[in-house]
Amino acid sequence: MKFHxxxxxxxxxxLTIGILGPLLFPAYTSQxxxxxxxxxxxxxxxxxxxQMGYNSLGNxxxxxxxxxxxxxxQIGLFYDVGVYTSAFGGDDAQFTSAQYYxxxxxxxxxxxxxxxxxxxSLGWVVFGLRGPYFAIGTLGMAIAAGELIGTWDWVGGGGxxxxxxxxxxxxxxxxxxxxxxxxxxxxxFVFFRWLYTTRFGLAxxxxxxxxxxxxxxxxxxxxxxxxxxxxxxFFLGISGALFGNMTGFIEPLEVAFPTIxxxxxxxxxxxxxxKGTLWGPVLGAILFHVIKEATWxxxxxxxxxxxxxIIIVNIVFFQQGIIGWMQEKWPEMFGIEVDSTAAEETTxxxxx
Amino acid sequence: MLDNxxxxxxxxxxxxxxxxxxxxxxxxxxxxAYGLALVWGVMSVKNLCQGEYVIMGGYCAWYLGTLGLHPIxxxxxxxxxxxxxxxxxxxxxxxxxxxxxMFVSLLATFGLAIVIQQALNLIFGPxxxxxxxxxxxxxxxxxxxxxxxxxxxxFLLCCLLATGVVLFMKRSRMGQAIRxxxxxxxxxxxxxxxxxxxxxxxxxxxxxxxxxxxxxISMIWVIQPFYGVTHSIRSFVIVVAAGLGNLPGVIxxxxxxxxxxxxxxxxFGAELQQFIVVALLLLVLIVRQVQMGRHRQALQ
Numbered sequence: 001m002k003f004h005x006x007x008x009x010x011x012x013x014x015l016t017i018g019i020l021g022p023l024l025f026p027a028y029t030s031q032x033x034x035x036x037x038x039x040x041x042x043x044x045x046x047x048x049x050x051q052m053g054y055n056s057l058g059n060x061x062x063x064x065x066x067x068x069x070x071x072x073x074q075i076g077l078f079y080d081v082g083v084y085t086s087a088f089g090g091d092d093a094q095f096t097s098a099q100y101y102x103x104x105x106x107x108x109x110x111x112x113x114x115x116x117x118x119x120x121s122l123g124w125v126v127f128g129l130r131g132p133y134f135a136i137g138t139l140g141m142a143i144a145a146g147e148l149i150g151t152w153d154w155v156g157g158g159g160x161x162x163x164x165x166x167x168x169x170x171x172x173x174x175x176x177x178x179x180x181x182x183x184x185x186x187x188x189f190v191f192f193r194w195l196y197t198t199r200f201g202l203a204x205x206x207x208x209x210x211x212x213x214x215x216x217x218x219x220x221x222x223x224x225x226x227x228x229x230x231x232x233x234f235f236l237g238i239s240g241a242l243f244g245n246m247t248g249f250i251e252p253l254e255v256a257f258p259t260i261x262x263x264x265x266x267x268x269x270x271x272x273x274x275k276g277t278l279w280g281p282v283l284g285a286i287l288f289h290v291i292k293e294a295t296w297x298x299x300x301x302x303x304x305x306x307x308x309x310i311i312i313v314n315i316v317f318f319q320q321g322i323i324g325w326m327q328e329k330w331p332e333m334f335g336i337e338v339d340s341t342a343a344e345e346t347t348x349x350x351x352x
Numbered sequence: 353m354l355d356n357x358x359x360x361x362x363x364x365x366x367x368x369x370x371x372x373x374x375x376x377x378x379x380x381x382x383x384x385a386y387g388l389a390l391v392w393g394v395m396s397v398k399n400l401c402q403g404e405y406v407i408m409g410g411y412c413a414w415y416l417g418t419l420g421l422h423p424i425x426x427x428x429x430x431x432x433x434x435x436x437x438x439x440x441x442x443x444x445x446x447x448x449x450x451x452x453x454m455f456v457s458l459l460a461t462f463g464l465a466i467v468i469q470q471a472l473n474l475i476f477g478p479x480x481x482x483x484x485x486x487x488x489x490x491x492x493x494x495x496x497x498x499x500x501x502x503x504x505x506x507f508l509l510c511c512l513l514a515t516g517v518v519l520f521m522k523r524s525r526m527g528q529a530i531r532x533x534x535x536x537x538x539x540x541x542x543x544x545x546x547x548x549x550x551x552x553x554x555x556x557x558x559x560x561x562x563x564x565x566x567x568x569i570s571m572i573w574v575i576q577p578f579y580g581v582t583h584s585i586r587s588f589v590i591v592v593a594a595g596l597g598n599l600p601g602v603i604x605x606x607x608x609x610x611x612x613x614x615x616x617x618x619x620f621g622a623e624l625q626q627f628i629v630v631a632l633l634l635l636v637l638i639v640r641q642v643q644m645g646r647h648r649q650a651l652q
Contacts (some may be wrong), residue, residue, distance in 0.1 A: 055455045057462075125634075128641035130650045132398045132454045136588055140633040143585075147627035158623075211650075260466065260581075267459065304470035311463030315456055316448045 006333045010279055017286075018182050022175065033178040033246065035289045036185035040239045041266035042273065042281030043188050044232040049267065050275030051196065052228055053208030055131075058138030060263035061145050062115040062233035064256035066240030068149065069114040070107035071161050071250055077103055085156040097167040104164075108180075108241040115237030116230040123226035130211070139259065146257030160251030163244060177246045184242060188235045193278055195231070204228055208276075265292075268311045274321025283322055356619045365496040370614045376503040376572060378610030379510040382603045383565040384583060385590035386514065387558035393596040394534040394554045395450050397457040401465035403583030405559050408468065409434055409566025410575035411476055414483040423483040423571050427509070430563045438559025442552045450551060465580065472577035483570040506568040513564055517557075518599065530554055585629055593636045 018036070022029040041063075049055045075084050078099055095103065122141065129137045150158040166173040195201050203224050206214040215221045244250045257263075265288065273284020291310065295303040314321075320328065327334050360366055384406055391399050412430035413423040421429075445464065449457045487501035521527035532540040533550045541547050569575060569583075589609055594601030609632055616628040644650060 055459075125638060128645055128650055129637060132458050133592070133637060135455060135458055136398075136592075137634065137637045140585065140630045140637075144627055144630040144634065147624065147630065151624060151627075264462065264466070271459075301474060302470075305467050305474075308463045308465075308467035308470065311466070312445060312460055315460045315463065316445055319452070319456065 004334070007279075010282075014282070018186070022178050026171075029174045029178050030246065031293060033174070033181040034243075035286065036181040037239050037243055038265065038269060038285040038289045039282050040181075040185045040188045040235055041262065042269040042285040043185075043192055044235050045266040046270040046275055046277075046281040047192055047195075047204075047228060047232050050270055050277070050280070051201070051208060052204045052225065053211075054127075054225065054229075055135050055267070056138040057135045057263065057267065058140070058142035058259065059232060059236060059266060060257055060259055061138070061142040062119060062236035063240040063243070063262065064142075064145060064149070064252070065118050065233075066111035066115045066237030067244035067250050067256045068155060068240075069237065070104075070111040070241030070244060071163055072155065073110045074103035074107040074164055074245075075161070077106065082154050085154065085161050095164040095167070100164050100167050104241075104245060107245075108238055111237040111241035112234045113237075115240070116234040119230045119233035120226055123222070123229055127222055127225045127229075139263075142257055142259045142263060146252045146259065149252040149256065156251075158252060160249055160255070162249050163247075165248070166245075177242060180242055181239075181246075184235070184238050189282065191231075191235075196278060200224070200227070264311070268307070268314065271319070271321055272310075272314050274323030274325070274327075277321075277323045277327070280321050280323035287322075356621075360615075360618070363496070365493045366618075368493070369497045370618055371611065372497070372499055372503075374611035374614040375607065376507050377614075378607035379507050380565045380568045380572075381586055381590060381610050382606030383510055383514060383568075384562050385587045385594075385602050385606055386517070386599065387561035387565075388587040389591045389594070389596055389598075389602055390530075390561075391555055391558045392591060394530055395446075395551045396454060397446060397450060397555070398454060398461070399558065400458055400461040400584055401468060401580070402558075402562060402587045403580030403585075404465045404468040404472075405434060405438070405562035405580075406566040406569060406583045407472065407575050407577065407580040408437070409563030410483070410570035411472060411481075411566075412563065413567040413570045414481045414575065415476070417483045423485050423567060424505070424509075426483075427564060427567045430567045431560045434563030434566075435556045435560040438556035439552055441559070442555040446555055447548070447551070465584070469577050469580060476577065478577060480574045480576045481570070482574055483567075485571045500572065503572050506572050510565075510568060513561070517561065526550075526553060582626055582629055585633055589629065589633045589636055592633070592640060 017032070021032045025032075041059075045056070045059055048059065072081055075081050078095065126134060126137050126141070149155060155161060166176070168176075203214070203219055206217075206219060207221055207224060211221055240256070244255070247255060250256050269284040269288045270281045271284070272288055273282065274280030288310075292303070292307065295306045299306055318325070384402060387405075388399055388402050391397050409430045412433055413426040416426040416429060417423050441464065445460060446457070449460050485502040485505075487505070489498055489500045491498045521531065529540070529545050529550050530553070532543070532545060533547050533554075537547050540550075566575070586609060590602055590605040593605040593608075609629070612632060613625060613628055617625040620628070641650075
């Protein structure tokens with residue numbers, strides 16, 4: 001792999017925040033852990049919305065499905081899920097240390113694979129839709145999933161499930177999940193960085209630029225779209241499993257399928273950073289999370305209005321996002337070589 | 353669930369109640385959906401804050417009601433206020449997204465929806481409100497079917513407003529300009545139509561229609577700051593099912609979805625009512641997609 005100078009700077013910053021963050025500010029460990037989940041969100045959304053041009057408003061579906069699959073596996077390995085949920089967490093249901101760790105790791109694995117399979121099977125339904133119809137269709141799917149889970153008593157219905165309690169201190173718990181979240185975000189980033197250099201990445205970009213032409217060139221677009229969505233769902237499933245366990249209690253509408261909070265944040269973050277770029281979602285997620293935490297702390301009550309305004313201003317006045325704007329301004333920083341004669345020709349033509 | 357279903361066959365009178373409610377509420381849905389079809393067809397803006405405009409209209413009526421004004425008299429005030437609000441939103445936001453990628457308008461109006469919801473929540477609080485119209489409630493079939501007079505009145509008002517809008521689109525100069533712009537914006541511009549003003553008027557008209565629908569909703573149903581999302585989704589279901597520029601289709605689809613909701617809510621329980629709306633959306637999208645897929649086309 002070839003690294004550019006500005007890219008090395010980016011890695012350095014990320015690793016510094018990632019490793020030194022929880023050591024220097026132990027009180028903020030769980031906030032920084034959520035930050036990594038946000039980075040993962042933005043990355044997985046951008047793989048669909050930015051790189052493939054399919055703007056999904058319902059990717060949160062796989063976050064929630066991962067959360068529930070993981071919970072069912074964690075509990076179901078050792079107890080009867082129906083009995084456990086009907087006792088609301090059950091005082092008699094105790095998990096030993098070994099049971100907890102076996103449960104959580106197999107839960108995360110199952111969440112990833114299960115969400116990917118779910119995405120592959122739903123792909124048949126939604127990928128005939130394009131543009132705004134796709135966005136509304138996926139939004140509807142995520143809302144429907146939340147409502148359906150809310151009526152399914154076996155997994156606790158609207159009342160939710162209390163997940164197994166971490167065997168150890170509170171500090172140990174936040175450290176444990178911090179590193180898992182960091183690892184998940186790093187894995188996602190490295191994977192997508194590799195994916196965008198492959199033929200698959202090019203195919204996905206071709207679908208964004210002109211799907212009909214891509215198909216005419218012999219690209220199996222449905223297969224590519226389904227695989228891309230499954231990859232997104234795979235990582236989102238992991239994040240859902242982690243977030244659910246970090247919270248300790250899951251419930252369909254606010255925690256597992258928060259369509260208008262996390263579901264929209266992932267779109268807003270990618271757009272803020274610059275969609276269709278590798279670093280845009282990362283930068284956007286970090287900025288957005290910091291702004292969000294700041295408004296939540298200092299403008300309580302007005303935080304939603306602030307966030308909605310950010311989305312509107314961002315989409316109306318600043319569509320290319322931060323990285324997109326920087327790419328236009330300083331292309332050489334990104335290793336993009338501008339052919340000066342060609343550039344002059346275009347500007348000359350525009351001037352005429 | 354099956355108990356409720358057998359109840360409907362055992363006591364057919366209950367069907368009449370559900371049918372009537374479906375009819376009265378469906379008329380309001382048709383109004384809001386017609387506004388969306390207008391904006392979508394003329395300026396291809398997917399207005400996701402449709403439901404929020406409805407709720408805003410409802411709060412106009414409710415708030416004026418607390419000041420002692422009858423909600424029906426609040427109707428013209430709500431229409432004027434919402435018309436002005438829509439115009440303001442067009443000038444500040446929508447003007448800049450009209451000629452952009454369609455997802456841009458979708459997301460911009462979604463952001464707007466979040467802001468409006470929260471602003472209403474901060475101003476009026478999260479309680480469920482009803483604008484009290486003070487009319488009598490009639491019973492039929494020995495009390496098995498009850499219909500409030502206000503429902504009849506709101507149904508009549510809906511018909512009146514819809515006729516007014518249709519006549520306006522057919523007869524007036526502005527209506528002609530709107531239809532011309534919808535057919536071919538560029539040609540309309542060449543012929544000397546100020547398309548920017550037409551867009552502004554269309555968007556403001558949509559907000560006004562939604563506001564009027566909201567006044568009815570506040571009189572015969574309930575309003576709450578966060579109920580707008582369901583109204584937006586309903587409007588989308590209706591417009592997607594009916595297609596653009598198809599007024600009879602919009603009316604039929606609106607009554608269809610409202611009846612499906614009434615009967616579905618009765619059979620499956622009220623907590624699944626929102627799910628039914630969303631499930632209908634997915635169903636309509638899938639059916640449309642299969643129809644288009646036969647001709648090797650995608651829904652876009």
